[in-house]
Amino acid sequence: MEEGHPQETCLRISQLLSRVGDKWVILVIRALQPEAKRFNALKREIGDISQKMLSATLRNLERDGFVRRTVTPVTPPMVEYALTDLGRELLCPVQALADWTASNADRIEAARAAYDSRGEDGAAATAA
Amino acid sequence: MEEGHPQETCLRISQLLSRVGDKWVILVIRALQPEAKRFNALKREIGDISQKMLSATLRNLERDGFVRRTVTPVTPPMVEYALTDLGRELLCPVQALADWTASNADRIEAARAAYDSRGEDGAAATAA
DNA sequence: CAGAATCCAGCCGGATACTG
């Protein structure tokens, strides 16, 4: 790891993290992990997602090279989405972060509860 | 890892990823990594950040237990921010993701370039 | 110095309607 342009590197990392945290990507790549899926199958499986967000998410993931879109020109048209090698590789560090989150969710929640109770407590005694 | 509530787990992960991708957190925790810093020192070091965003980012990080805020009641008041143990632990999987990003940034950019050229090419030949 | 409050522009994400 060279340290020539740390700011730029931070920017890239931040951007990728924003993408990965984009609210639907985790669900989408999780749904694509076992096997390729079609658009509406994906939509049904995820459930709450609107088709606008699903197509936007898939387009972003495809653009970044994490998902491959395959069109079979039959009628009605069939489109399949699958993770690429890059997408599967991305999953490793993301999975590590996911595992860490799952392991420490209670610590985070405890910190939040402590923070919130501190806030409501000594300070705003005049209000409410 | 139990698989009892995968959706909830995904939600937590996604939320944490959103926080971590929050545009300034990487810069902030990076600045705090070597040592505790004061508010304006942090602001100067990061540079582009507005004080609103810096205080909001710090507040979120403090609430989640990643940063500890220490007030020394002198005049003028001195406030120091430092990473907690939890914050330093979080850095490990984040660093892994950062390393992956740095290692694969060129592959992502190549995918984007390919995608963009595909888009401009065969399709919208009528326009422009 | 360390923030809180306010105002405001722009983007995100959802609902709906329409197309090939």
Add this chain to the structure above:
DNA sequence: CAGTATCCGGCTGGATTCTG
């Protein structure tokens, strides 16, 4: 089936102003 187009509310994030 697999999308695109449009409208619209809400949140994000920045600039400015004010406070202790």
